[in-house]
Amino acid sequence: MKALRDPHRVLAGGLAAIRAQFQVPEGFPPAVLAAAEAAAGRVPDRHVDRTSLPFVTLDPVSSTDLDQAFAIERAGADLILRYAIADAAWFVDDGDRLDAEAWKRGTTTYLPDGKAGLYPPALAERAASLLPDGPRPAIVLAVRVDPDGAARLDGAERALVCSRAKLGYATVRDEDVPEGFAEVARRIEAAEDRRGAARVDPPQQEVERDGEGRFQLGFRPRRQAEERNAALSLAANLAVAEALRAAGTGLFRVMARPDARAELRLRTTASAFGLDWPEAMTLEQFERTLGGTAPREAAFMLAVRRAGQGASYAPFRPGERPWHAAVAATYAHATAPLRRLADRYVLRAVLAVTAGQPVPAAVSDAFERLPEVMARAEARDGQIERAVIDLAETVLLAGQEGQPFAAVVTDTGANGARIQLCDLPVVARVAAGAVQPGERMSVRLVEVDPARRALRFEPVG
Known part of the structure; x- marks a missing residue:
């Protein structure tokens, strides 16, 4: 998952x-x-036979349903990404x-x-699956990536391919992947930033x-x-x-993109996590400042995913x-x-x-x-x-019933206030009147019900 x-x-x-x-x-x-x-x-x-191309796959170590394999070659200043995709349509009518x-x-x-x-x-x-135990039918896309990161489709064909290695995210080394792997990624990411x-x-x-x-x-x-x-x-x-x-x-x-109300909720969520989101900075600009390694940054990125339309x-x-x-x-x-x-x-x-x-x-x-x-x-x-x-x-x-938690109100409505706990990636609702988005409050955990997958909080004071 x-x-x-x-x-x-x-x-x-x-x-x-x-x-x-x-x-x-x-x-x-x-x-x-x-x-x-x-x-x-x-x-x-x-x-067509493309088994001579040095394709590899890169996935979670335990994965066995491998959709993609790749090989990379240079063409002047451009890089050609040969992207082999499992030919599911060959097997399914x-x-x-x-x-x-x-x-x-x-x-x-x-x-x-x-x-x-x-x-x-x-x-x-x-x-x-594009496993490395023999030829597999695939659809091979030839994607030309120029120095600015623009990607263009040069062609597509049905081909037999043979993966050289099943690489895993947790174990792969730089020398395991085709030359140009990091450069293609750098170009694509730079183009993302410009867009x-x-x-x-x-x-x-x-x-x-x-x-x-x-x-x-x-x-x-x-x-x-x-x-x-x-x-x-x-x-x-x-x-x-x-x-x-x-x-x-x-x-x-x-x-x-998230609408104005969702973006306001995200600003209060950022405040709850102690993240500095300057008023003049757009959501997209702010997201690009987050590495996701700090727990609060990671929790905010999860909140962005939930806030989208x-x-x-x-x-x-x-x-x-x-x-x-x-x-x-x-x-x-x-x-x-x-x-x-x-x-x-x-x-x-x-x-x-x-x-x-x-x-x-x-x-x-x-x-x-x-x-x-x-x-x-x-x-x-x-x-x-x-x-x-x-x-x-x-x-x-579980077991923390009665404990107080710091929270920030992210939204209000007929069902009460939606709150974001300040120190945990937990969103909940609480019965609270006369509160506004962005307002900090203290809440007490009243009930934990794993059978209903439900938490109940109440305001403190």
């Missing part, structure tokens, strides 16, 4: 209840499993059992103790024990290898988006330019087809556009239907993530 890890499995009982509440699938129907085993045996016969099940799920759903995959393991963790893009990926939260045996929520900052790898994916997705938009087709990721998908419309505020550009999802349904169709469109062929009717039709399907899946995943964090907060505060 992106938001939280539970290495000691202290949340096991509560996670089981969350799985039941949100009907998270425990596996796949037998017919779907059988279809996956049959599809896994398909021999790629529409793929329109309307077959695998396709129908994927449309039901929309995404891979992650929890701290496991996941419910978009596709069965026979594909997602074996035949389609005014925001960086809202908070560090991962972890449930851990302190020196006295009590549980607490800590933050694990993103490693440099993760940041650089994310830059490669960003470059590929930006290049794909511009290529599709120019061709008058596509499915785009769109997001508005949410990203969604939108098909191409003539005369409209789809926009993603956090990226500050036109943006598409294409690089995780083993985990997101939409990416499989975006990649099919890319193959058609770069070959000068019409986009298949099934793909154009899917672009119209996918926004609703993906919104439903992401809403479910968001509810699950919120439930998991609520559960972790009850574990964190």
